[in-house]
Amino acid sequence: MSTPEASTTKKVQVRRYKPEENPKEHYLNAEKGVWAWMTTIDHKKIGLLYLGSITFFFFVGGMLALLLRTELLTPAQSFIDADVYNQVFTLHGAIMIFFFLVPSVPAALGNFILPLQLGAKDVAFPRLNLASFYIYTIGTIFTLIAIFTGGIDTGWTFYTPYSTQTGTNVLLMTFGIFILGFSSILTGVNFIVTIHKLRAPGLTWNKLPLNVWALYATSIIQVLATPVLAITLLLLVMERALGIGVFDPSIGGDPVLFQHFFWFYSHPAVYIMIVPGFGVISEVISTFSRKVIFGYWAIALSSLAIAFIGFLVWGHHMFVAGQSSLASMVFSFLTFLVGIPTGIKIFNWLATMYKGSIDMKAPMLYAMVFLFLFTIGGFTGIMLGSLAVDIHLHDTYYVVAHFHYVMMGGMVMALLAGLHYWWPKMFGKMYSEFFARISCVIIFIGFNLAFLPQFVMGSQGMPRRYFNYIDQYQAFHQLSTIGAYIMAVGFVIMAGYMIHSLLRGKPASANPWGSRAMEWQTSSPAPHHNFEHIPVIINGPYDYHKPMSEFQLGIAHSTNGHQSFEKVDVNVKSAEEKA
Amino acid sequence: MSETSAETKHPAHLHHHFVDSDQQFESSKMGMWIFLVTEILFFGGLFAAYIVYRAWYPELYLEASQELDAFWGAINTFVLIGSSLTVAMAIRSAQLNQIRGLIINLWITIGLACTFMVIKYFEYAEKLEKGIAPGIYYTYDGLEHEKANIFFSIYYMMTGLHGLHVIIGIGLMLWLVWKAKRGAYHSEYYTPVEITGLYWHLVDVIWIFLFPLLYLID
Numbered sequence: 108m109s110t111p112e113a114s115t116t117k118k119v120q121v122r123r124y125k126p127e128e129n130p131k132e133h134y135l136n137a138e139k140g141v142w143a144w145m146t147t148i149d150h151k152k153i154g155l156l157y158l159g160s161i162t163f164f165f166f167v168g169g170m171l172a173l174l175l176r177t178e179l180l181t182p183a184q185s186f187i188d189a190d191v192y193n194q195v196f197t198l199h200g201a202i203m204i205f206f207f208l209v210p211s212v213p214a215a216l217g218n219f220i221l222p223l224q225l226g227a228k229d230v231a232f233p234r235l236n237l238a239s240f241y242i243y244t245i246g247t248i249f250t251l252i253a254i255f256t257g258g259i260d261t262g263w264t265f266y267t268p269y270s271t272q273t274g275t276n277v278l279l280m281t282f283g284i285f286i287l288g289f290s291s292i293l294t295g296v297n298f299i300v301t302i303h304k305l306r307a308p309g310l311t312w313n314k315l316p317l318n319v320w321a322l323y324a325t326s327i328i329q330v331l332a333t334p335v336l337a338i339t340l341l342l343l344v345m346e347r348a349l350g351i352g353v354f355d356p357s358i359g360g361d362p363v364l365f366q367h368f369f370w371f372y373s374h375p376a377v378y379i380m381i382v383p384g385f386g387v388i389s390e391v392i393s394t395f396s397r398k399v400i401f402g403y404w405a406i407a408l409s410s411l412a413i414a415f416i417g418f419l420v421w422g423h424h425m426f427v428a429g430q431s432s433l434a435s436m437v438f439s440f441l442t443f444l445v446g447i448p449t450g451i452k453i454f455n456w457l458a459t460m461y462k463g464s465i466d467m468k469a470p471m472l473y474a475m476v477f478l479f480l481f482t483i484g485g486f487t488g489i490m491l492g493s494l495a496v497d498i499h500l501h502d503t504y505y506v507v508a509h510f511h512y513v514m515m516g517g518m519v520m521a522l523l524a525g526l527h528y529w530w531p532k533m534f535g536k537m538y539s540e541f542f543a544r545i546s547c548v549i550i551f552i553g554f555n556l557a558f559l560p561q562f563v564m565g566s567q568g569m570p571r572r573y574f575n576y577i578d579q580y581q582a583f584h585q586l587s588t589i590g591a592y593i594m595a596v597g598f599v600i601m602a603g604y605m606i607h608s609l610l611r612g613k614p615a616s617a618n619p620w621g622s623r624a625m626e627w628q629t630s631s632p633a634p635h636h637n638f639e640h641i642p643v644i645i646n647g648p649y650d651y652h653k654p655m656s657e658f659q660l661g662i663a664h665s666t667n668g669h670q671s672f673e674k675v676d677v678n679v680k681s682a683e684e685k686a
Numbered sequence: 687m688s689e690t691s692a693e694t695k696h697p698a699h700l701h702h703h704f705v706d707s708d709q710q711f712e713s714s715k716m717g718m719w720i721f722l723v724t725e726i727l728f729f730g731g732l733f734a735a736y737i738v739y740r741a742w743y744p745e746l747y748l749e750a751s752q753e754l755d756a757f758w759g760a761i762n763t764f765v766l767i768g769s770s771l772t773v774a775m776a777i778r779s780a781q782l783n784q785i786r787g788l789i790i791n792l793w794i795t796i797g798l799a800c801t802f803m804v805i806k807y808f809e810y811a812e813k814l815e816k817g818i819a820p821g822i823y824y825t826y827d828g829l830e831h832e833k834a835n836i837f838f839s840i841y842y843m844m845t846g847l848h849g850l851h852v853i854i855g856i857g858l859m860l861w862l863v864w865k866a867k868r869g870a871y872h873s874e875y876y877t878p879v880e881i882t883g884l885y886w887h888l889v890d891v892i893w894i895f896l897f898p899l900l901y902l903i904d
Contacts, residue, residue, distance in 0.1 A: 228703035231713045296720045304713040305703070334724045338731030342843070350822030351839035353735055358822065359833045364738055368731060636702075 119308060121643045122663040123656050126617035127630045133535065137635035148233035151633060153240050154219030155533065160243065161215055164206040171199040173595060176557075176588040182576050192574035193260035194275070200263030205284050206247060208518055209376065212383035213329070214243070214294050216525045217322050219533060221298060223626035223633060224316045226307025226642035231300040239293035242286060249283030262572065264373070267354035267365040271346050278347050285340040288333045291379075295329030298322055307625075308662070309644035316624055316648040317393075317406050321386025324410035328375045328382070328417065336372035339365065363428055370421035378417040380514060382410055384521030385452055388474050391524050392456050393649045394622040395471035396463030400649040402455035409448035416445050426497045435494055442492035449485055453478065468620070469543035473524035476551050480516025484509060487562065502572075505565025508558045516554060523547075523601075530605075531619050535632040536612030542604040549597035557590030624648045628659045699875040711877050718881035722888045725851075729892055732844050736899065739840065743833055750829060750837035751903040753818060755809060759901040762805050763893065769798035770890045773859075773883045780876035785866060788879065792863045795886070799856045806849055813838075844896055851889045858882045 134151050138144075144152060174195050178187050187195065218236065222229055230236050253259060257276035261269055270277050302315075302323050315323075343365070345351045352358035354365040385406075393400045400406065422430060422438030456478065465471065487509040490496050500506060531537055560583040565571075569580045576584065618627040625648065629638050640661030646653050697707060704710040740747050772795045779787035817825035820842040824835035862879055865871065871879055 231703075232717060233701075233703065235717075292721075292724050296717050296724070299720055300713050300717045303716060304709060330720055330724050331727060334728035335731050338728050341847075342731070342735070345821070345839075345843065349820050349839070351820050351843065352822075352833075352836050353739075353839060359836050361738070364735065368734070 119643060120663045121660040123659050124628075124638075124640045124642075124661040125659060126628055127639075128617055129535070129614050130630045130632075130634065132634070133630065133632040134635045135534070135632050146237070148229070148237050149635065150218050150222050150230045150233065150236060151533075151637075153236050154215055154217070156240055157210055157215040157218060157243070160247070161207050161211050164202050164247075168199050168203040168207055169595070169598065171195050171202070173591060175199060176591040178574065179576075179584045180588050182578050182581055182584075184575060187574075189574045190260065193572075194258040196572060197259050197262050198254060201250075201259070201280070201284070203514075204263055204376075204380075205287055206250070208380040208514060209287075209291060210243065210294075211380070211518065211522050212387060212525065213298070213322060213325050213379070214239075214290075216387065216522070216529065217298065217325075217383060218294070220525075220529060220626055221301060221319065221322055222305070223532070223629065223637055224319055224624065224648075225301065225305055226310060226625055226638060226644065227301065227305035228636045228638075230297050231305055232297050235293055236297055239290040239297070242293070243290040246283045246285075246287030246290065249279055249286060253279035253283060264369060265340075265343060266369075267343070267346070267360070267362045268356055270343065271355040278344055281340045281343050285337055285344070288337045288340075291329050292333045292337075295326035295333070298326040299330065302326075307642045307644055313404075314644055314647050315407070316386075317389035317400065317403070317410075318383075318386035320407040321383050321389070321410045324414040325379055325383045327411075328379050328414050331418070332372045332375040332379070335368060336376070339368040339372065342368075363425065363430070366425050366428055367421070370424045371418075374421040374424065375414075375417045377513070378413055380518050381521075382413060384477070384518045384525075385410060387521045387525035387528070388456065388477055389452075390624060391470045391474045391528050392459050393651075394528070394620050394624065395466045395468060395474070396460045397466070397621075397651050398459055398463035398649075399647070399651055400455070401458035401461075402451070403647070403649070405451050406455050409451045412448040413445060416441060416448070420445060420492075423492050423497075426494060427501050439492055439494050443489060446485065446489050453482060453485075467544075468527075469538075469540060469547060470524045470528035470620075472544055472547045473520050473527060476547065477517060477520040477524060480512055480520060480551075480554065484512030484514075484516055488513065500565060502570055503565035504561040504569045504571050507571045508561035508565060511558050511561075516558075523550075528620070529626070530608070531615030531631050532626060532633060534609060534612070535615050536608045537615045537619065538608035538612060539604045542600055546597045546600040546604070549600065550594055553590045553593030553595075553597055555590070557587050557594060560584075560586045560590075623651055623653075623655070623658050625658070697874065699870075699877075707874065711880075714877045714881055715884070718884050722884060725888055725892075729844075729847070732840070732847065733895075733899075736840055736844070739836055743831065743836070746831040746833055746837055747903050749831055750834055750841075751900060753813070753829070754841070754901045755812075756901045758805055758809055759897050762802050763897050765798050765802050765805070766890045766893050769795045769802075770887055772798065773886045777876065777879055777883050780871050780879045781873055783873035785869070785871065788871065788876075789863055789866050792859050792866065796856055796859050796863070799852055799859070803849065803852060803856075806845070841900055844900070848889070848892055848896060851892070855882070855886050855889055858885070 134149055137149075138147060144156070147153065174187065175192070178185055178192060218230070253276040256279065257274070259273075259275045259277055259280045261273060261275070261277060265277065265281060270281075302319060306315075342351070342353050346354050346360070350358055352360045354360045354362055356362055389400060389406055420438055420442045422434055423442045426435050426439075467475075487505070491500055491506060491509055527538070527543060561569075564580045564583040567580070569576060569583070615631045617630050619631075620627070623646070625642060625644065626633075628642070638661070643660045643662055645660065646657055700707055700710060704713070772791045776788050776791035776795065779785075779791055813819075816828070818838050819825070820839045821835060824838060826834070859882060862871075862882055865878070
């Protein structure tokens, strides 16, 4: 395609393509039947398949959490015994992390939205995309078998030597997560290639939506970190099957080596979970502030900076595991550094809202909740990263609260913001704005009630993962449990209005939020191949000072000459010649 | 790009979501390179374990590596390097549209890969007979070092995982031969040959690191 004389720019003839409102044919009815769904290579449907799966696992993980919280209402045993309790908190952690958080925004929302934001017809490798969904499914089947044949009680971290000696079914569980890792790797490979090679004409790197930058950074982490988890779990499986003696001290191995290996993946993995959330928040805040994003490059590059520094901080999980004090100091310092790019993001989002015309629709409300909760989560993370404080707080409820503020207050709120934001594009239906705001407020209240007391009791010394406790903590535990119930009510309301929207929702317009971003310049729900034309991009995705007509351009077909469309010549940098 | 180029020419191998063959080829190649990065990190974990235990038990590595047969290891190294040459020649044949040459070169590569596996089989068999098995099944008493089993655990993990990659490579190349015989590849479209070649070179390079690290320590 590239003509040899064209250096960086070329002229194409474009015309405006207004998105069709309420189309009769769209991706949801292009193919029919269960079999068509199971074998689809359409990235949008695969995204919805993932969305269904993670919703299921969020429900399962959430029910387990409610079980735990109910047991903790009283200091002594109330209705489950200690062994069952160990299994339940392990499953809650493993399911929420490996089956819900890791694939949530990248595989579910990312799959749906990435090609739309690039103006591409699909991801680079659609069949690989479907394969990665089935690999995910196979991994979950292994895990479910493990749960029903002995369960697992090691905690989601599978620390040796306990995990090599416990009688529960660690082997199948870790093998399931090993398989799951390949799904994550393939998604990452797919996204990186798609972003590099399938951008629409004119969509240069400095016009990429920030969500794409965030997914790009996430994919890099997925590709670089997940193989290390894979080999770690493979070694763990071999340790149990053959006793190879790499991790188990009783046969000559080193358990701290396991921790190094495990956290080399699992610390970057928390950035796999949170960085795509940053991308969603950037989109939502700019759209609902009607304003160009403040500090585009600062936000884009800080995602990459987090991805990079995230690989160098794994040792902060092992401050009390006997690593050298020099190593601990270096890891502590590097941990503080992660706060810088994160802070850059927060301030840029605030600056974007400043003097914007803010519209507090449900997605924006979730973005506000995100900013509030994630800031608390981030600050407490810095406190845990300082050496002296960590000695005191290590393995207490403080860590539990910090982690939930980052993962649930951060990532889940970002996921909900994104889900409410892109819901009309996914299903072509609107949800009840009133109930969406109600449930957002309820979840916010419930969340804080559940986890703020945990900071307090953690700093007073309540250790995590204990199934009973001394009386002085009872008030905190009860507050926390009530908070969990309130959150559950919020999610039940959400399920209610979402289902109502699917069945009876008002039809959504192509661009209900008035966004300038590319995914909104096609009909809702999107057509089978995303765009009926080849989109051409001349403006940045957040240029709200420019007219909408400049965001709906596509290559004009010379065969349609008899139609009286206004055609314009524009210079675009071709996506394939990105230099 | 002119709007006609995407529609007038639409070869059979081109998937609908790509604009042209170049874009498709570049995408596939880039995807393979990124996959190879994940492979390096996958093996990287094992190399890290190797380094850690070698730092702790240097004398164990010196002693235990003498149980490995450097002669057959060297033969296997040459076999794999030779197969890298033939797979490169297969790609060259595809570029020149010489389908017969492509098939012959693929068969030679498969033959060499099988030779590697056969030699590996005899190496494994000889050790297992002596009782040099991984982990708790280790019963050999010819070595004095009490942690001798750990060296061989790492040896079996590394070479075993590498061997698995060789077997996958054989499978991929058999598939290439099958497709090539049906005329799927020609000078305009040989992407699967190219990216399988990339994979095969990586398998080769990993062995080039494994051989001195395991066989040639003393």
